[in-house]
Amino acid sequence: MSVISLKEPEVVIREKRLGSITGFEGTASDLVQRAQAGKLHECTRSFSQCMNCGSGNALCQLSMIRDAAIVNHAPVGCAGDFFNYNYVYRVGQMSRDLPPSNGRYFNTNVDENDTIFGGTVKLENTVRAAYERVHPKAIFITTSCAVAIIGDDVEETANRLSEELNIPVVACFCEGFRSKIWTSGFDAAYHSIVRKIVKPPRKKTNKVNVINFWGSHIFDELLESLGYEAQYIVPFSTVAALEYISEAVATIQICPTLGTYLGAALEQVYGVPEMKSPPGYGIAGTDIWLRELEKVLDREAEIEKVILREHVRLLPQIEAYRKIFQGKKAYITAGAAHGHSLIALLRELGFTVQGAAIFHHDPFYDNGEAVSDALAHAVKTYGDVPHYNVCNKQAYELMNILSKVRPDIMIARHGGMTIWGAKLGIPTLLIGDEQLLFGYQGLLNYAERLLETLDNKEFVTNLSKHSTIPYTKWWLEQDPFFFLGRNQNVEVY
């Protein structure tokens, strides 16, 4: 278990806090055993094609707090992802019947002069301008590599402006070069919220925190039937609502990779119990998840009825899908816990999971409970995944593997990855709303989408005929892990 300290302005990155890695190749069971034995070690790539930036992950949580503003203290290029989050924000407003409004994102435009003379004056002026223009209830300052290198005192500036403007002005230390694991950016955002926004509880409420991205509100009905209210955090919440997430009766998360830090922080600092189980994907996962919910909310009889009713309703339908998908081969590329959940879903539906390229691996989550390990659950319940690699979106590795294994379907989690399957004529599915796949009904929703994707192969077949692949024949004939420092001798493809 990691110990959450709110005294430090900066969150400890995942490499140090959890021992997380971005390089591994072997089997899923081997990875689980090494992680559980404390023997996980990073295999370093001698060539890296691209990476994400933790600043984007921090922004993805902070940018949709409805009455907050973001000041990105950075060269303007670091703000290249603003439009993307504004788009997601606007779409999410429509699906929630919220009035349309643009995100309130500002950038300090750090330039060469600032890197020599310092950028804090520019930062102060930008924070004041943001305050005057949009009157936010809080301002989050996200940091960048440039301001971290020159050593701008962002914490001191934020504290001073907080007093001057009489609202929380909160530094969020999420510069990209801080960590190779971009999900450290989620932790940085949550650290800034728990450190400076959340207040001690006044009383307990019947609310259940749901740490999520911006998916559909699938927990409302279940929690209402049990006498509780779902409180979706952090996107689309308000500063006032975030102040008292400490009053919730429990915290559940759609994905432990996303919410591990916030769940643990609320439990350790304010005593809000965190659900500790693999996420509820697939029949077995949902059974475990609901039984943990029984304990946390003390609703055993009611939830057992739900489990029974849903098994009767769904199992015959699932069986029909299993017959359709039996023998089909799938390959997954996704973030950690969600990727593990996709393994469970596909195996539950009868697919053979040939392999997975998962963006990083946390040997444990902040709560330290082995029971929360989504990959261990998938391996224990459905068996091993023979070709499992931890790969932080290195497209050259992925293309090499795909061109060799040629699955019937590729499942991708991030938009930039789907094109690689499509270029090879492999039907590729990306579902942005992870809530759509959660729970018993989620399995059926997923089966439908898989069927649609497999039935519409013509598009990718035609696309592949007119696509060029940027990798040479030489590379595609190499061992896909040619550039990955090996941790063992394993046979590859």
Ligand code: SF4
């Ligand atoms: S990695 Fe650094 S320079 Fe690149 S976008 Fe992130 S903060 Fe900016």
